[in-house]
Amino acid sequence: MHSPIPQLTACDAITCLRCLVCGAEYAPEEVRYVCPHHGSDGVLDVVYDYTAIAARADRDALSARAELDMWRYLPLLPVADPSLRPPLAVGWTPIARAERLGRRLSLSHLWVKDEGRNPTASLKDRASALAVVKAREAGFSTITTASSGNAAAALAGMAASVGLPAVIFVPATAPEAKIAQLLVYGATVVLVEGTYDQAFDLCIEAADRQGWYCRNTAYNPYMTEGKKTAAYEIAEQLGWEVPDCIFVAVGDGCIIGGLHKGFRDLHALGWIDRVPRLMGVQAEGSAVLHHAWRRGTDEITPIVPRTIADSISVGVPRDRLKALRAVRETGGAFVVVSDEEILAAMRELARLTGVFAEPAAAAAWAGVRRALADGLVHRDERVLVLVTGNGLKDIPAAMRAVEGDGRIVRLASSSEALEEWLAQAEG
Numbered sequence: 001m002h003s004p005i006p007q008l009t010a011c012d013a014i015t016c017l018r019c020l021v022c023g024a025e026y027a028p029e030e031v032r033y034v035c036p037h038h039g040s041d042g043v044l045d046v047v048y049d050y051t052a053i054a055a056r057a058d059r060d061a062l063s064a065r066a067e068l069d070m071w072r073y074l075p076l077l078p079v080a081d082p083s084l085r086p087p088l089a090v091g092w093t094p095i096a097r098a099e100r101l102g103r104r105l106s107l108s109h110l111w112v113k114d115e116g117r118n119p120t121a122s123l124k125d126r127a128s129a130l131a132v133v134k135a136r137e138a139g140f141s142t143i144t145t146a147s148s149g150n151a152a153a154a155l156a157g158m159a160a161s162v163g164l165p166a167v168i169f170v171p172a173t174a175p176e177a178k179i180a181q182l183l184v185y186g187a188t189v190v191l192v193e194g195t196y197d198q199a200f201d202l203c204i205e206a207a208d209r210q211g212w213y214c215r216n217t218a219y220n221p222y223m224t225e226g227k228k229t230a231a232y233e234i235a236e237q238l239g240w241e242v243p244d245c246i247f248v249a250v251g252d253g254c255i256i257g258g259l260h261k262g263f264r265d266l267h268a269l270g271w272i273d274r275v276p277r278l279m280g281v282q283a284e285g286s287a288v289l290h291h292a293w294r295r296g297t298d299e300i301t302p303i304v305p306r307t308i309a310d311s312i313s314v315g316v317p318r319d320r321l322k323a324l325r326a327v328r329e330t331g332g333a334f335v336v337v338s339d340e341e342i343l344a345a346m347r348e349l350a351r352l353t354g355v356f357a358e359p360a361a362a363a364a365w366a367g368v369r370r371a372l373a374d375g376l377v378h379r380d381e382r383v384l385v386l387v388t389g390n391g392l393k394d395i396p397a398a399m400r401a402v403e404g405d406g407r408i409v410r411l412a413s414s415s416e417a418l419e420e421w422l423a424q425a426e427g
């Protein structure tokens with residue numbers, strides 16, 4: 001199994017970390033998180049020398065790799081020591097043709113990629129796995145994050161797999177299943193009486209004071225690098241013929257920024273011939289990026305978010321610059337969907353594909369309907385819906401999605417009662 005040749009990674013092909021606000025460039029050893037001039041607004045981009053990567057990695061060799069997880073893309077990842085990666089199989093989630101779902105909207109080419117199949121049941125595992133590697137490479141003995149839920153569960157799981165203590169800040173309102181994951185994985189759980197946005201700031205302060213490694217989305221520049229592996233998989237699993245557009249739910253904007261980065265990497269390497277249009281879907285009660293996009297600005301107006309889709313309930317999108325750039329540079333769009341549309345999308349997706357999505361993940365499908373109605377997508381285009389998290393994450397929301405649709409039969413425990421019901425059902 002083990003090749004005698006050392007595994008090459010993209011670590012020494014990093015040219016700099018570049019601030020998205022001022023363009024200042026830093027060596028990776030120089031700055032750990034954000035641009036010192038811009039605080040937590042100064043999100044950094046990891047910039048690579050693609051000529052150096054291309055000189056030693058090619059598409060076919062990569063496709064021949066044996067690992068069926070995100071680490072098959074090690075040649076494109078900023079990992080210095082591959083032996084420090086978590087032993088769990090993250091990524092390489094399945095893509096399925098969704099013909100019945102597609103027919104519902106007369107779409108001829110529709111795919112669903114199910115990120116709920118990751119070890120902790122959301123796409124966040126990709127980022128958290130890389131965070132654990134970076135923390136261990138730098139010799140940290142505790143890792144921390146703030147999260148609306150899934151990033152927390154992902155970090156708790158990845159940290160548990162390597163025995164790294166984790167301290168997690170979540171809003172006290174996070175769904176119970178996600179909090180249960182944290183506790184079962186053995187993380188220290190800090191339930192913040194406030195919003196995700198407040199938990200985010202408290203986590204940075206705690207990391208600073210205690211010397212913990214901070215995984216916070218957008219604050220930590222490597223989270224985009226973990227999430228970009230979803231784009232690599234979409235390209236490779238579809239035979240390097242990328243879809244025309246990809247729908248993904250957006251809260252902080254890190255996932256959509258990660259997809260953009262992944263496709264840009266592949267395009268720069270000449271492995272794909274174009275970058276898909278990235279379609280960001282936001283909930284009506286949390287549509288901060290949609291508003292900024294419409295107004296053509298990078299400035300956001302913070303709100304108090306309100307939506308059933310907790311994973312995209314964000315009042316201050318931390319990765320706004322990468323998210324807005326992803327949509328603008330790919331010719332995509334932001335669309336907005338209501339909570340009712342999200343719940344309907346949960347039912348439709350589950351019943352027509354067998355994929356059970358949590359509300360935020362189902363929002364992506366609700367967004368396809370909206371985009372078609374708005375003429376942003378055509379029925380003969382190749383469309384992929386990224387299902388970012390599993391429906392078991394939020395049972396109360398799932399129960400709300402099926403409320404009053406009359407599918408439960410209450411039966412007394414007797415053959416007579418059964419017979420009566422069957423006769424009635426026949427008639």
Ligand SMILES: *Cc1c(COP(=O)(O)O)cnc(C)c1O
Pocket residue numbers: 122123124150151249250251252253254255256311312358360361388389390
């Ligand atoms: C985190 C998350 C999102 C949104 O990702 P951002 O990077 O915050 O935009 C969407 N769906 C699920 C299930 C998530 O966990």
Ligand SMILES: [Zn+2]
Pocket residue numbers: 019020021022023024035036037038042
């Ligand atoms: Zn800066």
